[in-house]
Amino acid sequence: MRKIFSSALAVLMLASCTAPEQEGAKILVGTYGESIYEFSYRQIDRSFTQICTIPATRPSFVALTENGLYCVSESDGLPGARSFRNDGSWTESGCVTGNGKSPCHILDYEGLVYTADYTSGSLSVFSTENGALKSLKDRINYPSYYDGSGPFEDRQNSAHVHQVRNLPEKIASNLSIKGNYIFASDLGNDCIHVLTAGDLKAVTDIPCGPGAGPRHMEFDTERNTLYCVTELSDEILVWKIGADAGIPVFTELQRIKADDAGGAGSADIHMRPDGRFLYASHRLKHDGVSIHAVAEDGTLTKVGYRTTGIHPRNFALTPDGTQAIVACRDSKTLEVYDIDAETGLLSEMKACHTFDQDQPVCVIFE
Numbered sequence: 575m576r577k578i579f580s581s582a583l584a585v586l587m588l589a590s591c592t593a594p595e596q597e598g599a600k601i602l603v604g605t606y607g608e609s610i611y612e613f614s615y616r617q618i619d620r621s622f623t624q625i626c627t628i629p630a631t632r633p634s635f636v637a638l639t640e641n642g643l644y645c646v647s648e649s650d651g652l653p654g655a656r657s658f659r660n661d662g663s664w665t666e667s668g669c670v671t672g673n674g675k676s677p678c679h680i681l682d683y684e685g686l687v688y689t690a691d692y693t694s695g696s697l698s699v700f701s702t703e704n705g706a707l708k709s710l711k712d713r714i715n716y717p718s719y720y721d722g723s724g725p726f727e728d729r730q731n732s733a734h735v736h737q738v739r740n741l742p743e744k745i746a747s748n749l750s751i752k753g754n755y756i757f758a759s760d761l762g763n764d765c766i767h768v769l770t771a772g773d774l775k776a777v778t779d780i781p782c783g784p785g786a787g788p789r790h791m792e793f794d795t796e797r798n799t800l801y802c803v804t805e806l807s808d809e810i811l812v813w814k815i816g817a818d819a820g821i822p823v824f825t826e827l828q829r830i831k832a833d834d835a836g837g838a839g840s841a842d843i844h845m846r847p848d849g850r851f852l853y854a855s856h857r858l859k860h861d862g863v864s865i866h867a868v869a870e871d872g873t874l875t876k877v878g879y880r881t882t883g884i885h886p887r888n889f890a891l892t893p894d895g896t897q898a899i900v901a902c903r904d905s906k907t908l909e910v911y912d913i914d915a916e917t918g919l920l921s922e923m924k925a926c927h928t929f930d931q932d933q934p935v936c937v938i939f940e
Contacts (some may be wrong), residue, residue: 600625600940601890602643603901603908604636607932610645612664615899617892620910620925628664630656634935635888639682641705642667646677646689653677655689655700657707668707673698674715679737684754684771686711688738695733697758697767699774714774719763725785726806726838734762736789736805740771741822744795745815752820759788761805766791768822780824782811792843792852799872800824803843803854808833810843810854812872828873835860842888846895851877851918853898855886862886863900863911865918880920883907888936897924901934908934 598616605611610628615621633645633656643658647669654671658664674691677698681688687700687707699712716733724730741755754771766780766788780800782788787806793799800813812828832854833840839858845851845868852866852874862881866874883902890899891913898920900909910925 602636602938603934604633604936605932605934606632606634609932610636617897622927635679637680637682638940644680644682644687646680648676655707670700670707670710672710681738683740690735690738692734692736695735695762697735712774730762732762733760736761739791742793742795745798748798749817751817751822759791761787790843792845796849797872803840805840806838808840830874832864844891848895855889857885878919883909890937890939899937901937903933903935906933
């Protein structure tokens, strides 16, 4: 799944870019392959125009901030993270290796870059300078709470950190929470680790229940709510966020079955910008996206399901919430679905972009 970085690849980091033929929103696509792709996407006709490819080794997940572009490198021999700057074209500005095995998610927050390292069950932190990765600053290696005897023994035989998110500033302001906080979902230990940003001091672990396998998280900044899609139990868990003496606390509101096919492969979760609907992707059986209406108290009601291509690993909603772009890894496609403004339901597939070799894993809007 991962392979050693070659020195020759560093020489090729200058991206081969061309001007987009049509004006549209820019998106970035991380892959299991040798490139990050940049496209111009036009909502009006659902068309993709490739702008450039950015050479990288298995850049499965990417993050874009005002500081630059970051990606994990899910390579076999030497996993790590890369940074890029855009001076008219994307060029590599930094590469740091030696973090945990199988980095599968990346976050830039308050001048530091964090990776969730799946196989080693670790959380790595990198220092940056002017947006460029510089060095590995710290790493937490989580022990296995189950000690190899988790409810899913083959998939919970050790800690497996899958995503890292920060507490949104708006929620912190709403609740007068002091300081900055990081959330790391741990599929192997059935919990979400909450830590202080930067120094990684443990605050609490949010339990998700035996055999849940928490994977990706979403926040509702209006209702002060945390959502997590669980990979193994195919649920969405809902917590109300509160504060005690300026420290975040979490009260479980709901557990809802998001997919009944028993695939144990739920993947990604996103809320529509207006806060009315929440979406989650599911793989391995009955591949598709579940649709959930959001009540005023933050609880969910499942209202529909849209089948997709094979292995919908990640997806993005357009900023206006009218379309969804789904990255189907094994179909090697980006699939476009319209979103009904009133019901939240997804249409049948309206457009599709197919990759020749690389498998799309994540998609984000610039």
